[in-house]
Amino acid sequence: xxxxxxxxATNGFNHRRIIGKGRLGTVYxxxxxxxxVVAVKRIHPVLVLSNAGFGFSSVxxxxxxxxxxxxxxxxxxxxAPGNRYKS
Numbered sequence: 185x186x187x188x189x190x191x192x193a194t195n196g197f198n199h200r201r202i203i204g205k206g207r208l209g210t211v212y213x214x215x216x217x218x219x220x221v222v223a224v225k226r227i228h229p230v231l232v233l234s235n236a237g238f239g240f241s242s243v244x245x246x247x248x249x250x251x252x253x254x255x256x257x258x259x260x261x262x263x264a265p266g267n268r269y270k271s
Contacts, residue, residue, distance in 0.1 A: 185260060189216065194224055208247075223256055 193214030194201050204211040209227040216222060225247075248258045 185216070190214065190224055192217075193222060197224075197226060 191197070193216050194212040195214075197210075197212055201212040201214065202210055203213045203223065209225050212224045212226065214222045214224050244258070244261050
């Protein structure tokens with residue numbers, strides 16, 4: 185998903201869309217153009233910028249391994265502003 189679509193879905197990461205906060209970041213509720221409801225986790229910048237991105241990659245690996253009924257699977261992520269997503 186392009187960052188522009190995620191931005192629209194979360195209404196610009198509006199504070200009214202926050203559904204959770206944690207040690208790793210903030211979770212926002214969103215609705216995509218196709219009406220799919222999504223949860224978007226925005227990782228805290230310090231984790232993204234620490235160790236030239238190593239922290240972010242480690243967090244993504246850890247989150248992608250999580251298997252729990254209350255945790256949704258990761259379908260993509262961006263390592264930098266823009267449209268660079270992996271899935």
